Amino acid sequence: MLALAVVLPLAGCATDSGSPDTAPSASGSSAVGGGTATAAPEVRAQLRVDGDIRQYLLHRPPAQAAGGEGNGDGPKPLLIAFHGRGADAAELRAKTRLERAATARGMLVAFPEGLGHGWGAGAQATKQRPDPALDVRFTEALIKHLVRTERADPDQVYVAGFSNGGSMALRMAAERPALLAGAASVSGQLPTGDAAVEPTGPVPVMVVYGADDPVRPLAGLPSPPPDPEEPILPTRSARDSAAAFAAAGGASEPVTREEKGYDRTVWRLGKDDAPGGDRRSGGTVQLLVVDDAGHTWPGSTVPPPEGFGPVSKALDATDTILDFLTDPGPGH
Numbered sequence: 001m002l003a004l005a006v007v008l009p010l011a012g013c014a015t016d017s018g019s020p021d022t023a024p025s026a027s028g029s030s031a032v033g034g035g036t037a038t039a040a041p042e043v044r045a046q047l048r049v050d051g052d053i054r055q056y057l058l059h060r061p062p063a064q065a066a067g068g069e070g071n072g073d074g075p076k077p078l079l080i081a082f083h084g085r086g087a088d089a090a091e092l093r094a095k096t097r098l099e100r101a102a103t104a105r106g107m108l109v110a111f112p113e114g115l116g117h118g119w120g121a122g123a124q125a126t127k128q129r130p131d132p133a134l135d136v137r138f139t140e141a142l143i144k145h146l147v148r149t150e151r152a153d154p155d156q157v158y159v160a161g162f163s164n165g166g167s168m169a170l171r172m173a174a175e176r177p178a179l180l181a182g183a184a185s186v187s188g189q190l191p192t193g194d195a196a197v198e199p200t201g202p203v204p205v206m207v208v209y210g211a212d213d214p215v216r217p218l219a220g221l222p223s224p225p226p227d228p229e230e231p232i233l234p235t236r237s238a239r240d241s242a243a244a245f246a247a248a249g250g251a252s253e254p255v256t257r258e259e260k261g262y263d264r265t266v267w268r269l270g271k272d273d274a275p276g277g278d279r280r281s282g283g284t285v286q287l288l289v290v291d292d293a294g295h296t297w298p299g300s301t302v303p304p305p306e307g308f309g310p311v312s313k314a315l316d317a318t319d320t321i322l323d324f325l326t327d328p329g330p331g332h
Contacts, residue, residue, distance in 0.1 A: 041103075049141045050134060056112040056142065057089045059099040060150070075153035077107040077326070078146055080139060080172075082165030084187075085118040085230075092162060095302045101318045105326065108152055112142060114165070121167035121188075122195025122233040129230075132195075139172055143179065158325045160184040162297055163216070167191060167233070170205070170241060177201035177248075182283075182325040186317055187213060187295050189220055189235035190244060202249035202269050204283035204328030208317050209238040210293030214309050218289065239265070242287040251285060261314020262290040283328040290315055 041062070047054045061076060079102050083092035089111035093099055102109040116128065120135040139159070146152040157180055161169035166188020173183035174190065174197045182204040189207075191197050209218055220237035236244070242265070246254065250270030257264055265287040290298050294309015299316035 042099075047138070047141060047145060049138045050131075052115065052134075052138075054112065054115075054138050054142075055089075056110050057093065058111075058146075058150070059103055059109045061103040061106045061108065073151065075151050075156075077105070077156035078143065078150075078152035078158065079107050079109045079322075079325070080142065080157070080159045080169075081109060081111050082119055082159070082161030082168045083111065083114065083117075084161075084163035084165050085114075087162075087165075088117060089113050092165065095162070095297050095300045096318050098160070098318055098322075101322050105322060107322075108146060108150055110142060110146060112138070114168075116230070118230060119161075119164050119168035121164055121171050121197070122191035123171075123197055124191075124193075124195035124233075126231050135168060136172065136175060139168075140176065140179065156181050158182045158184070160321055160325070161186070161188060163187045163295065166207075167235070170207075170245075171197045173203050173205055173245065174199040174248075177203040182206075182328050184208070184321040184325060185241075186297055186321075187216065189216065189238055190241040191233040192220070192222065192236045193234040195233045199245045199248035202283075203245065204269065204285065204324070205242065205245040206286045206288065206321060206324045206328075207238050207242045208288045208290065208298065208315075208321070210296060210298075210309060210312070211289050211291055212293060212309055213295045214307065215295035238289070239287055242267070242285050246285040249283075249285065261292075261312060262288050264288050286324065288315065288320070 041060045043058050045056055045058055081092060081098050083089055093111055099109045120129045120132050123132050125132050143157055147154050159169040159172045159180060166185030169183050170185050170188055170190050173180055177200060180203055184206040186208045187210065211218055218238050220235045222234050224232040224234055246267035251267035254265045254267045267285040269283045290312045292310055293312035296304045296308055296311040297317050298312040299318060300311050304311060
């Protein structure tokens with residue numbers, strides 16, 4: 001249950017990497033329940049959901065970009081971006097610069113903070129996450145709140161994420177396809193085994209994966225090593241993850257083509273099996289396997305942690321994902 005919404009001024013956004021690309025200060029004032037009192041471009045905010053106070057970083061687009069001339073207060077597309085395990089909203093913001101690319105397209109972008117710096121991307125209850133659906137409900141509540149208070153367009157809601165956050169984005173797409181107009185994952189796969197998440201309906205999805213990922217291999221991690229802090233979930237391969245969404249969307253046979261620095265596989269979603277409406281007809285599921293890339297965000301300028309492998313410069317994952325989400329047809 002969503003009981004409280006508080007918007008706070010953003011005083012700065014430190015990153016684990018020490019990057020100087022931090023958020024500038026923004027003026028704003030507190031608001032409870034009824035939305036924001038001032039239209040500060042960047043704010044930190046809180047929601048109380050299921051008894052937990054959850055936090056997120058919100059970036060608003062400039063009024064002109066949001067709706068064009070004379071329509072600055074119109075409905076805005078919304079992107080929810082999930083950070084990786086052990087990271088936070090600030091780290092994902094610095095690594096991806098999603099807020100710059102999204103706001104330039106007139107999109108709201110929210111970076112929620114995971115409990116314990118992680119997400120319940122799988123359907124299995126664990127000691128650390130006894131309620132495996134908690135983050136799904138939080139995301140639903142956050143979307144509902146931003147539709148109400150920020151005029152987010154409920155027909156243009158997207159999710160994306162990296163690693164564990166990428167798997168969380170895929171879980172939302174799998175379990176709540178009617179809520180979303182598209183989803184994207186970088187270095188994230190669908191959980192399997194006792195934690196399995198199964199796609200339940202048509203939704204455009206893009207999976208971006210490093211061919212040389214040393215952390216969670218391209219072929220998946222069906223038998224992960226034990227983790228004393230929080231269990232690492234078994235996963236399908238990147239291709240099987242994408243194919244599961246294709247099957248749920250009544251897709252055609254895939255077509256793979258080589259592009260500069262990566263291979264792109266495309267499944268075209270079936271038009272007759274899309275109860276979500278016109279926004280899904282003609283969409284695609286896509287898998288991009290990036291050459292010479294590790295467990296990293298292609299195109300990032302932030303150095304990855306040691307042992308995560310190289311960052312590809314052949315692909316700008318941020319622009320590629322946003323182009324796909326806003327136009328998920330076969331031309332991308």
